[in-house]
Amino acid sequence: MAEIVKLNVGGVIYTTSRSTLTKYPNSMLGTMFSGRLPTTKDEYGNYWIDGNGDIFRYVLEFLRRGCLMVPDHFQDFEILEKEADFYQLPELIQAVNAIKCKNADTEEGPLQYLVVKTSEFNSRYPCVNIFGPTDELEKLVTSFSQYDAGEVSSNGSKIKFSGYSNYSIPLIAMKVEILNLGFSICQNMNGDIESHDLEQGKVFWFVKK
Structure with missing residues (x-):
């Protein structure tokens, strides 16, 4: 009881x-x-x-x-x-x-969102899932190709990124590529994606007007 x-x-x-x-x-x-x-x-x-x-x-x-x-x-x-x-x-x-x-209100039309979700560090194979509009995800896959990114796959609504022990693409670089697409960190969100965040299973929101 x-x-x-x-x-x-x-x-x-x-x-x-x-x-x-x-x-x-x-x-x-x-x-x-x-x-x-x-x-x-x-x-x-x-x-x-x-x-x-x-x-x-x-x-x-x-x-x-x-x-x-x-x-x-x-x-x-x-x-x-x-x-x-x-x-x-x-x-x-x-x-x-x-x-x-x-x-959030906007006069420029509906907002677009990207959600970056880091997995908990339960095994040797950590991963990041990125959810968002298909066209924006395709641009990210292209931008990630300049890095030694290991396995990057997209099914149209999600990018799955995985590697061994540590990511081949720095997480801060992942954040930069998202910002380069015109997204910004949601107000008051902690957008400082660092390596220790992988152990937390954190979620990061980005928005684009």
Whole structure:
């Protein structure tokens, strides 16, 4: 049976389970409720967290469901992103910025997106998947040909790039080639693709007007 936990977040009371709070073990909540960080309780026995009580509802739903759900009229993305950083939840920061990119307004027509997803380092064969418009992916395949890129394949909607131990094409060069196509890093996204990101299974969003 799940252990029930009551929280007082900035004066707002929440009820959840310890397993939900520890879903991401390296987050602040994960370390707090696994016993690796000290906790404080209020006078009623609720665990006290000095955070934004109203915004925490979205943090908690993300922990419960694994996805970010906000109403159509939601405008507090900057606050939610800062709270996600406070709780050390990079997965939530990525989800916030993905929605911000999709909601971006433009007078020049629909936006185009490229999504770069690095695999986790589970074997000797790491890989990167790049998703986006077919014509843009074809241009990238051509640009990658100037590198000793190992295996690069495209099925029209995805580029799959793999190599042995380390990528033959530097990830920073991959980023440069994407930017050369006229894409830019989505606002507030961490676009500094470095070698250590391969171990994180990260997602990077690029947008083109």
